[in-house]
Amino acid sequence: MNCAIISMSFPSVRPVTLMQPLTDLTICEGDIAQLEVRFSQENVEGTWRKNGQAISATDRIHIVIDKQVHKLLVENVSRDDAATYSFVVPAQDISTSGKLNIQTIDILSPLTDITAVEGTKAVMEAKISAADVTSVKWYHNDKLVMPSERIQMLAKGSKQRLVFHRTFASDEGTYKLCVGKADSSCKLTIEKIHITKHMEDQVCTETQNITFKVEVSHPGIAAVWTFKKQPLKASPKHKIEAKGKNYSLSVINTMKDEEGEYAFAAGEQTSSAKLTVSGGAINRPLQDVTVADSQTAELECEVANPTAEGKWLKDGQPVNFSDNVKHMNNGAVRRLVITITRPNDIGEYTYQVANSKTTANLRVEGRC
Template identity: 25%
Template sequence: MGPIFGVIQLELRVKILDRENLKTDLHCLPGEDLRLQVRLSVASAEVKWFKDGEKIVDSGHTHLEEQGSLRALLLLGAESGDSGEYLCVTSDESCGFYVTVEEPPVTIVDKEDVQNTSAVLEGEEVTLTVRVSEPTAPVRWLRNGQQLSLGARFQVSSEGPARALTIRQAEITDSGNYTCRTTGDELHFSVQLPWSLFHSQPLVSAPRCVEFLSELHNVTVLEGECATFKCVLSPEDALISWQLNGSALTPDAKYIMSRNGLCHSLSIQQCRIGDGATVTASAEGAVTKARLRVQEAQVLFVKKLQNVIAEELEDVILEVEVSVEGAEVQWLKQGVVIQPSNKYTLETSGRRHVLRIHNITFSDRGNYRCESLHDKTQARLCVDARKVMLRTPLTDMETYEKETVTFQLELSHPGVEGVWTKDGIRVKPNNKFRVSANSCLHSLTLSAVTLEDSGSIVFTADNIRSCARLTVREPPVTIIKKSQDVGVPETVGARFECELSRAAAEVKWYKDGKEMKPGPHCRIYSTGRRRIVQLSHCRLEDAGTYTCDAGDCTASATLQVYEREVKILKELEAINIQEGDNAVFMCEVSPQDVRGDWFKNGENLKSTNRIKIRQEGSKHFLLICDIQMEDAGEIVFRAKKAMSRAPLTVAELPVRIVKQIRDKTARLKNRVLLECSVSKPHAQVRWFRGHTQLCPSEKYEMYSEGTCQRLIISNVCPEDEALYSCHTLHDESSARLMVEDL
């Protein structure tokens, strides 16, 4: 019993390449097309796309594309609902994309047509109007930089793209700067209320009382938290300003100011140690202050180290995430602080801290720890001997002489030394063989190959073995000289010839796509590199396209056969003949080798026992034997387009009575038969009783059978006794019928 081998089929691990350069945070405007794309390590691998956990399929809005190793998801005409998390999943890995479909900025249109300054009197009504670019977009109205509180006197309205603010029963305190603000634009108005024209003297208003009903309080927060200061200010329309260490604040992403009736607040986002300061709120002489204190936050590990098992010579990443952005941490191995070097790379990005260990060896095994001032985390690194696997095996190659061919395979690890052999002999690099290795790729290139280079190629490394077959073929046959189009008259020969690049090549000849075979009319042969088809005595049906097929290439040419002109030298002559005789028609044409056809009353005649057709040189004969009446008609001879006609007239033979009628005696009420025979079968006859012609009825029955003509008289009575006769056109016969009583 022979050796038994086990075959293990290894599936290639499908990886997403170049992940560090992938743009995973994507933004676009509504209506734009957006493309999400990855490149795989295996070109034939399949991927699945998901959005927020639901599988995506091809549709009019989403389109899945595959091109080589690229896999892409195309969002056509993005909508706001397309925002979310997208996931590309292979059999081994996945990659996430975050898509945001941003609303387009809303602008204020026709600003130049807006009246920005309005002067009104107390008690009057004023309306401020703008038009925005998006009919459904919201707007905010502000007075002197503060959100405007709506009520019975301040009303807003919208109609399509128009937005309006109406101030009813205007008061002196309504004077100021009004702003209409959208997400991407704003427009300012100035409203002025002069003293009433009806007052004879200027009005003197008493100073109003502005006071803080609830003052600011000191706030202490941890680093990274938000600090909020609140106060209550009366009256409601009093304007408040905020200061930090005496410097005026303006609203932005860090400093958020808000108002709700009498309540005012200032929120300071993402507080830092250096943000500790005095916060001041002032309004028309009223002032309140408070102190902001920021304490250092504890640096805790929100993502701890995980144990890692890796193969030697790989790069290992140990990663943690801390609770405070920018916090300092320290890496240690077996209690010894790790410093950046060729072996170790320390990276920090926000709250993420990474330790990269390059080209690990067994000496890198052990416990690794990351410490902050308030927390620590530890994990163990285990190093296994590397297991070299074959990712992409060698494939069989087929090429032509003098070409260059490259065998290539991919291993799971870079830097692996291998050996190439051809037909069991180790390959040594020279002018013909070139061996190269680039990372995981190993290749063998053969230059200017010959037929003798065909054989087996083997690559071996560690426990890896991959084989392939090299097949070298002769260069493809080409047609050096193609056959030319040919035009010949009928009966003349034609020749098609092609010259090939190689003498030993086989070809096939085709006419109109059907393979040709040698025959009496067609000769197919070859001479050296020439391939020839010879046609003799060309006919009209030989016209067409003739193709020489050499397998790798073809050449075609057309044959035109010109029809010869046929002339009638002697026309057909009319024949008047008697029934039963023979008729001979003769027509003479030129040229003499042309074929012709005979027709009678439009029906093509063929040779039979009675009809004989023959040709003697230029003369064509038609013989019709034993002429019958139905042979009469027009005889036509046609050769090509030439035609001759002549009538055939048949004279009928006289019908004679060859067997006379005999006298008969019949009894009353019986039937009696009178019969005679004529010279022609089925001849037309008439029966008479005396001089009266008889017609078929219940009394008389007449019929013929061949040459026999019969008359049957039924239910004989005394009145039937008479002389009966049978008449043809040329003869007659009579007999007497006598009737006896019973």
């Protein structure tokens, strides 16, 4: 009797690596707890457990699988949810666990009503029973407040602050701080401002300085200046001043590419004006000069801005100054003086400032 031996092979289980294990988590009572693990493969079969007991999904507890990530979400947590949670993968002999701690928060110092002038800084502050809590939410007329460059939420120890670096009239209303199941409310009142004197359009030539001026009903406003909707900061190029109710922006040594719309904002009040750069930086050009051999030659022009800096060129190259060749500035007048003219001084001279230049020829009698 012949017996046939049949061998069967079973596919081996592909090994799985735990890439992100559970860690301990502390949250405030009433918040949402999110526990999360990540594996090297997608759709790994495992079980969530609380103190060793399997967890099932409910209206409050959600089990989510997103490719390599497994999440356990517990809404509106209470002290009863404090426990050791684990995720177990029996087929791979993998288990990871972490503790969920629940904090009960109390308001120690509530928010208080405040009043601020539109465009100035305002700070709301409350003190809670726990330090450095980051799950705090702020609401304005029941709408969640989102942080921005103007509004910041800060936690410093047990103090929670909502900071308005520049208040708007539309910021007025009721504010509520919510942390866990605790909350505190206050009212913010904004004293509105108005612009009493608006900016005026400006026209200049290149390298001139111009100043935009605005007058506001209140002093001490945190004003913002912009050029083509981009914020401007004080710099050698832009001089920003505030004196009482008067605010000004000076544009130094203007160039053609600085032409356009400039705007001023104080709170939600705005004013704008246009800068037109209509001409070059030179008001009076150089003139050709002819002198006798060994005589003094002077080349002279006038610039638009007396403080503008320019350069002298001879045949396209920088002039070599010496005791015999000097340059002088007298207000807006720019002068090149050659005390004793020699044959090698003959040529084309240029004075250049910003994007403007003027050119003239120096000739010596009897020489080409």
